[in-house]
Amino acid sequence: MELNINGIRQEVDIEADTPLLWALRDTLGMTGTKYGCGVAQCGACTVLVDGQPTRSCVTTVDTVVGTQITTIEAITDDPVGRKVVEAWVVNQVPQCGYCQSGQVMAATALLKETPQPTDDGIAAAMVNLCRCGTYNAIAAAVRDAAQA
Amino acid sequence: MNQIHTDVPGNAASHDKPFNISRRGFLGTVAGALVLGVAVPGAIRPALAQAAAAAAAPGTRVPAFIEIRPDSTVFFRSAFIEGGQGIFTAMAQIVGEELDVDPANFVVEAAPPGPDYGLIGGYRFTGGSFSVRSSYDLMRKLGASARGMLLQAAAERLSVPVAELSTEPGRVMHAASGRSLAYGEIAEAAARLPVPETVTLREPKDFRWIGKPVERLDIRAKSTGKTQYAIDTKVENMLYAAVQHSPRLGGEPGSLANEAEVKVRKGVHSVHRLPGAVAVVADSWWRARMAVEALQVTWTEPAAGTAHAMPADFSSAGHMEKLKATTGDGVVFEEQGDAAAALSSAAKVVEATYDAPHLVHGQLEPPSAVARWNEDGTLELWIPNQAPEMFQGDAAKVADIAPEKVIIHSPMLGGFFGRHFLYQSANPYPQAILLAKAIGRPIKLVWSREEEFLRDTLRPMGVVRFRAGLDQDGNPTAVSAVAVGEGATGRWFGRQPDKVDSSAVEGIAGKIYAIPNKRIAQIHVDDPAIIGFWRSVGHSMNDFFSETFFDEMADAGRKDPYELRLELLKDSARHHTLLQAVAELSGGWKRGPFAAEDGTRRARGLAMASPFGSEVATIAEVSLSDGQVVVHDVWVAIDPGSIVNPRVIEHQVNSAVALGVSSALLEEVVYIDGLPQARNYDGYPILTPDMMPRVHVRIIESGAPIGGIGEPGLPGVPPAIANAVAVLATERPRSLPLSKTTFEEKKA
Ligand code: FES
Ligand code: FES
Numbered sequence: 102m103e104l105n106i107n108g109i110r111q112e113v114d115i116e117a118d119t120p121l122l123w124a125l126r127d128t129l130g131m132t133g134t135k136y137g138c139g140v141a142q143c144g145a146c147t148v149l150v151d152g153q154p155t156r157s158c159v160t161t162v163d164t165v166v167g168t169q170i171t172t173i174e175a176i177t178d179d180p181v182g183r184k185v186v187e188a189w190v191v192n193q194v195p196q197c198g199y200c201q202s203g204q205v206m207a208a209t210a211l212l213k214e215t216p217q218p219t220d221d222g223i224a225a226a227m228v229n230l231c232r233c234g235t236y237n238a239i240a241a242a243v244r245d246a247a248q249a
Numbered sequence: 250m251n252q253i254h255t256d257v258p259g260n261a262a263s264h265d266k267p268f269n270i271s272r273r274g275f276l277g278t279v280a281g282a283l284v285l286g287v288a289v290p291g292a293i294r295p296a297l298a299q300a301a302a303a304a305a306a307p308g309t310r311v312p313a314f315i316e317i318r319p320d321s322t323v324f325f326r327s328a329f330i331e332g333g334q335g336i337f338t339a340m341a342q343i344v345g346e347e348l349d350v351d352p353a354n355f356v357v358e359a360a361p362p363g364p365d366y367g368l369i370g371g372y373r374f375t376g377g378s379f380s381v382r383s384s385y386d387l388m389r390k391l392g393a394s395a396r397g398m399l400l401q402a403a404a405e406r407l408s409v410p411v412a413e414l415s416t417e418p419g420r421v422m423h424a425a426s427g428r429s430l431a432y433g434e435i436a437e438a439a440a441r442l443p444v445p446e447t448v449t450l451r452e453p454k455d456f457r458w459i460g461k462p463v464e465r466l467d468i469r470a471k472s473t474g475k476t477q478y479a480i481d482t483k484v485e486n487m488l489y490a491a492v493q494h495s496p497r498l499g500g501e502p503g504s505l506a507n508e509a510e511v512k513v514r515k516g517v518h519s520v521h522r523l524p525g526a527v528a529v530v531a532d533s534w535w536r537a538r539m540a541v542e543a544l545q546v547t548w549t550e551p552a553a554g555t556a557h558a559m560p561a562d563f564s565s566a567g568h569m570e571k572l573k574a575t576t577g578d579g580v581v582f583e584e585q586g587d588a589a590a591a592l593s594s595a596a597k598v599v600e601a602t603y604d605a606p607h608l609v610h611g612q613l614e615p616p617s618a619v620a621r622w623n624e625d626g627t628l629e630l631w632i633p634n635q636a637p638e639m640f641q642g643d644a645a646k647v648a649d650i651a652p653e654k655v656i657i658h659s660p661m662l663g664g665f666f667g668r669h670f671l672y673q674s675a676n677p678y679p680q681a682i683l684l685a686k687a688i689g690r691p692i693k694l695v696w697s698r699e700e701e702f703l704r705d706t707l708r709p710m711g712v713v714r715f716r717a718g719l720d721q722d723g724n725p726t727a728v729s730a731v732a733v734g735e736g737a738t739g740r741w742f743g744r745q746p747d748k749v750d751s752s753a754v755e756g757i758a759g760k761i762y763a764i765p766n767k768r769i770a771q772i773h774v775d776d777p778a779i780i781g782f783w784r785s786v787g788h789s790m791n792d793f794f795s796e797t798f799f800d801e802m803a804d805a806g807r808k809d810p811y812e813l814r815l816e817l818l819k820d821s822a823r824h825h826t827l828l829q830a831v832a833e834l835s836g837g838w839k840r841g842p843f844a845a846e847d848g849t850r851r852a853r854g855l856a857m858a859s860p861f862g863s864e865v866a867t868i869a870e871v872s873l874s875d876g877q878v879v880v881h882d883v884w885v886a887i888d889p890g891s892i893v894n895p896r897v898i899e900h901q902v903n904s905a906v907a908l909g910v911s912s913a914l915l916e917e918v919v920y921i922d923g924l925p926q927a928r929n930y931d932g933y934p935i936l937t938p939d940m941m942p943r944v945h946v947r948i949i950e951s952g953a954p955i956g957g958i959g960e961p962g963l964p965g966v967p968p969a970i971a972n973a974v975a976v977l978a979t980e981r982p983r984s985l986p987l988s989k990t991t992f993e994e995k996k997a
Binding site (some may be wrong): 126 | 471
């Protein structure tokens with residue numbers, strides 16, 4: 102199977118029903134995307150599939166053949182991604198950081214789709230779990246990134 | 250990373266005079282940097298390292314901690330593990346302040362095992378909100394000592410007296426001649442110099458970085474997915490492993506009905522029986538996991554007498570009933586005056602029983618372990634841990650080799666909250682060690698979230714019975730409390746039957762109010778679960794019990810809970826100030842109920858706690874929506890004595906509030922028939938973004954001895970919420986989590 106990840110075509114020899122998360126982490130060695138729950142509960146595994154935030158732990162690879170997949174490894178190649186990362190730094194968002202790849206991907210997807218989200222729009226899009234409770238900092242950083 | 254040790258032997262050092270080792274190596278090396286300092290032939294290195302280690306008190310041997318690179322940046326080995334609490338940045342601030350290097354120019358990693366890092370009475374762990382508290386003075390002296398050596402080296406290089414030299418960040422300056430030297434230029438020369446006998450520390454008023462909102466060092470990497478957690482470790486030639494544990498602890502794998510089928514699945518390398526588990530090794534973790542979960546295992550019943558075997562009939566509800574049915578006066582932990590007499594002569598007696606459930610840690614990074622047996626007989630482990638030497642010792646036992654042959658890497662932790670102490674049945678590394686040995690290749694073992702829910706250690710279940718006596722005017726004259734259950738400290742560090750484990754009563758005992766008669770006691774009842782330390786340990790539930798009961802007492806005496814606290818703290822300036830500060834931060838104390846702008850009916854609750862050397866006062870504002878509790882705002886005034894980084898404190902308080910709200914509202918482990926009902930977050934809800942309250946923090950530096958930061962923000966949150974709910978609801982919350990109860994609003 103051929104996957105297009107961050108603009109690069111990659112051949113993966115795995116079962117069609119393998120979750121994209123494990124194709125990224127184990128087959129391709131791209132460990133920036135995280136495993137938290139494996140059942141679409143936490144969002145640590147969020148990547149963009151054709152720009153849509155997608156939980157890669159429950160997305161099998163056969164369903165993303167022919168799409169553009171973007172992962173955290175390429176986040177600063179994207180102008181919106183760069184703004185998000187800068188806002189994350191200014192707001193000192195991460196604590197343990199484990200959820201933050203997914204949070205940054207979700208925020209980037211939101212701002213690419215809706216450059217000036219309302220607070221409700223932010224709340225509706227930023228639903229990933231953070232056990233460290235960085236939620237207030239995340240919301241502040243998304244607002245900042247929208248202004249930048 | 251290859252590390253070349255560059256120690257030269259130290260002479261005898263006395264423990265009260267930490268810097269009098271007359272000669273020793275100074276600046277070591279890191280991979281890719283120049284080799285600086287004194288090279289010691291490999292063959293004699295271990296002996297020298299031992300000699301030096303034996304001579305130096307922990308925290309004093311500069312090269313064990315500090316390496317200055319040619320570009321004058323500092324590579325620093327932290328005795329403490331970073332897991333989001335900001336300790337690496339704190340270390341850079343504290344050491345950088347005295348070394349005179351901007352913390353931004355530090356690269357910090359967790360130190361390997363070794364006696365140099367035993368900063369807590371010769372031991373080391375990252376926990377108890379103890380890292381800065383236990384190392385602040387030592388790390389300042391360490392930085393100052395290194396700076397003194399750089400000054401001396403510069404004096405020799407420039408042929409001027411040391412007294413004519415000063416430093417600016419990263420440089421030694423000679424003002425008279427206008428010459429200067431970068432630290433990187435003199436690092437090697439400094440290595441050959443004696444360590445200064447005495448060092449002068451900076452005046453706190455001159456601090457540039459300590460006490461300032463310095464940016465954290467780990468933020469950018471964590472915002473771009475570059476941080477390597479244990480679960481991200483890759484080593485050459487490794488295979489992946491996944492396990493299926495015995496559903497109940499103590500069971501062993503019996504027959505594997507379909508082993509032959511599983512063995513030939515694509516990518517599968519081998520199938521293994523382990524103590525209490527089965528494992529599959531494969532060429533990817535997903536294949537290993539699918540295969541191990543396909544295994545049809547018959548589990549044996551635990552052999553009679555198996556320690557901590559999970560009983561087949563264990564249920565959370567049953568254990569709660571047992572705790573509640575366990576009566577008696579217990580073993581006294583704290584006593585003042587004569588509580589029994591005061592209670593019998595009281596005008597009014599208030600009684601209530603409180604309880605709190607088992608909780609999981611729920612850190613977002615599932616446990617993992619990478620194990621590699623090296624050709625030289627050493628075993629290398631990459632493992633999430635809060636105590637490298639303890640893990641090293643235990644891994645050595647599992648591997649049956651000497652501890653010094655176990656090399657421990659302690660990567661950044663994807664959250665911990667007490668999860669990564671040495672809990673034998675809750676760590677994957679023993680399995681990884683056995684598997685790597687069996688297959689002769691490195692193993693990366695990851696526990697699925699479901700296996701983690703099965704084997705995580707739990708916060709103990711707790712029940713407390715309170716009685717309070719009030720006088721004619723409603724003033725409390727006596728409090729008596731009996732806690733029933735087991736503490737985590739006793740479980741893991743040994744319990745003396747005639748003594749109370751302080752972790753079982755902290756937060757019920759040690760309260761600050763001037764109540765003349767007190768008796769705080771405990772009845773030990775074995776907790777059938779594997780219990781562990783959970784962020785703020787006993788305080789996480791005990792302050793809920795005691796501070797909520799405080800409000801019951803106040804209400805029974807017709808006193809406002811804020812005014813009563815002020816009255817009972819009038820002789821304690823520190824607490825009085827703190828309580829007023831939190832009230833002021835919230836715009837002035839108002840209990841409610843009151844109508845908010847959005848039309849909801851709200852109330853506020855208050856709590857105070859004294860956890861881990863800090864003092865905290867908390868106010869929460871809540872409303873009820875369809876009988877469920879909504880938390881809108883939390884105000885926290887925290888007095889840790891003095892501080893290192895106000896911004897990190899604000900973020901840690903936010904984090905502690907989140908976990909406090911989560912535990913108060915949502916979290917509960919439920920066992921039925923010996924099995925946990927939740928195996929992932931879908932069955933064990935944790936706080937979601939929409940439930941997060943606004944958090945307002947005020948830091949007060951009273952100048953008292955420095956206290957902890959990571960945990961103290963938590964204990965006040967559940968009682969502040971419950972006390973607010975009590976104002977609105979017909980029923981007073983006495984049992985967590987609050988989501989179990991559908992509260993009915995009192996008529997206005
Ligand atoms: S790992 Fe995919 S949602 Fe949690
Ligand atoms: S920063 Fe730790 S889980 Fe979000």
